[in-house]
Amino acid sequence: NAGVMQNPRHLVRRRGQEARLRCSPMKGHSHVYWYRQLPEEGLKFMVYLQKENIIDESGMPKERFSAEFPKEGPSILRIQQVVRGDSAAYFCASSPRAPPEKLFFGSGTQLSVL
């Protein structure tokens, strides 16, 4: 049973470009969470999605950031018009139920904005 898969592992973008981060949860998991980790800081909750629905996006910046988890395919975190401050590690986690007994994390996507 494959774990949570995130790709790409590393993503380099220039200021103003778009970044698309993908997350495939573990098989059977319909709940997905996105977190951002800035250097030497903890994980900050961004958004919680269940298949086709955004349940809680209280941690997501109001502009430029969006997330989706379609019926088929991976969850996507999209950052439009990236700025240097968006450089961070973005982690996806999944669980089979809510509330989760625990979260299973992917290896993350390191976004670097030049």
Added chain:
Amino acid sequence: GDSVTQMEGPVTLSEEAFLTINCTYTATGYPSLFWYVQYPGEGLQLLLKATKADDKGSNKGFEATYRKETTSFHLEKGSVQVSDSAVYFCALIPYNNNDMRFGAGTRLTVKP
């Protein structure tokens, strides 16, 4: 809102030393409490958890006890190894909530 606060790092210990990483929480109701570990270049892995007061979570020689009276969930290990070098995160899931909230993380380095 509900949150956790953990001791700042970094922490540097010699092999076989005793480890304590402090974590306290603020919550309404009874959250579930967790310790996660992050090795270099990897995602977080669950280390241990406790879901109610006085529960003790344990794994790989690490232990933490859910203390309601002191709102704490301190991580301990009697004898650390070089392979324990990692970043450790305290976390909680608030009662009747779905998202997990993390502390800032504590970097542990164990020297031979």
